[in-house]
Amino acid sequence: MSNLTGAMSIAIGALLTDQAALQTTSNNIANVNTPGYSRQRPIMVEADPVVFGSLTFGNGVVLQKVESLRDAILELRLHGETQQQSRLDAVVSAMRQVEPMFSGSSGDIGDQLSKFFNSIQELSTDPSSPARRQGVLTAANNLANAFRTVSGNLQQQRNNLDLSVSQAAQQVNVVTKQIAKLNGQITMMQNLHQDTSSFEDQRTVLIRQLSGLIDVSVIRSDNGLTLTTVSGTALVAGDRNFDIGTQMDVSGVLHIFSQGADITGTLGGGELAGLLAVRDQKIPGLLADLDTLAAGLANALNTAHRSGFDLNGSGGGDLFVPPSAGPGAAASFAVAISDPSRLAASSDGSPGSNGNLAALAAVSDQPVVAGQTPRDIYANLVFQVGNEVSNGLAELNASTLILQQLQDQRGSISGVSLDEEAAHMIEYQHAFAAAARVVTTVSDMLDVAVNLGRY
Secondary structure: OHHHHHHHHHHHHHHHHHHHHHHHHHHHHHOOOOOOOOOEEEEEEEOOOEEEOOEEEOOOEEEEEEEEOOOHHHHHHHHHHHHHHHHHHHHHHHHHHHHHHHOOOOOOHHHHHHHHHHHHHHHHOOOOOHHHHHHHHHHHHHHHHHHHHHHHHHHHHHHHHHHHHHHHHHHHHHHHHHHHHHHHHHHHHHHOOOOOHHHHHHHHHHHHHHHOOOOOEEEEEOOEEEEEOOOOOEEEEOOEEOOEEEEEOOOOOEEEEEOOEEOHHHOOOHHHHHHHHHHHHHHHHHHHHHHHHHHHHHHHHHHHHHOOEOOOOOEOOOOEOOOOOOOOOOOOOOEOOOOHHHOOOEOOOOOOOOHHHHHHHHHHHOOOEOOEOHHHHHHHHHHHHHHHHHHHHHHHHHHHHHHHHHHHHHHHHHOOOHHHHHHHHHHHHHHHHHHHHHHHHHHHHHHHHHOHHHO
């Protein structure tokens, strides 16, 4: 009788274990398309045997635990590559908006520069022609307007990036608050020895999302999980999150603060780092080069213009408003004269002379800044922007490929295979049916044994 009871106990234990395994497999199949889900696996172990004297009897199977399959090192690599990919994506996206300003196409600074010097060549064929003199002034105004437009567009792009920085910072705070809440739930459940797999998967997805926004360093300890930036700025510590804020400086540029400290220059990954790199480095560099070109060109043309005489025989003055020292030369680029007769085309004061036009036209091929001609300086600007986009795109594609490979590796470890789960389901189903058959058989035997005395 006791042996039959023991067999019944073993069969019931097998039923419960196989039922839990089937439930685990069903959960895997249900979450096949859930982002960040880690495949679960039932761990079955042999129950402690029963010893009777010199005999040892097996005591069936028990479900030790249900474990989630995840690689902590691989997750860290995914976080890191996500930061790199998001940074590059932000840089490329921002620079692609800058690229049309230096396209080398009709209407840009290079095109207007060529049209201006062409108008001087046309005027040299008839220096007294009012129409051709007006043509030079129109071309000069178009050139000045092109400088001002590009400078203004670049500054507007910086302002737009400030808005993106502010939005990204707000999103960081939303995500860190969610992670802190999950940390608290996970800690509470672990203290009660409950399974936290689902919450850990949710937290991993959020950390990946946070990595797309800002550089993240994950620190695990006995006290829970802590998140900081790579430079050490705290983002999450246990069930507490530390908001980051934004504040304008005296120049109108948005800075990022955490607990009173300016961390703008310390961010090295994620969307924020990419936005800040374009806003604080690449666009200011382009503006500085544009100012250098505008100042050098204006000064050279003014010098040449002052050496000639206008239609009235008076000495030529400045053709363009003299640029102020420092930044802003492109933004303030403007023509100084509006009367066509004041163009100093003559080199000797006679109305028909075109000698000074040759001096003005020669500026096109003269070094105006650091041994470079105006055309060379602008060509370098166009190349610089195009090269930034091209190199950034190549790095982005490489990073995206690496990220995809890491995601594929994660999928091979933590992802759900429907074919594999279907095979497991059939396996557990057969085991469950066999255990149920044992229960039925032992039940019949026990019924016979109980009723033996009646016959």
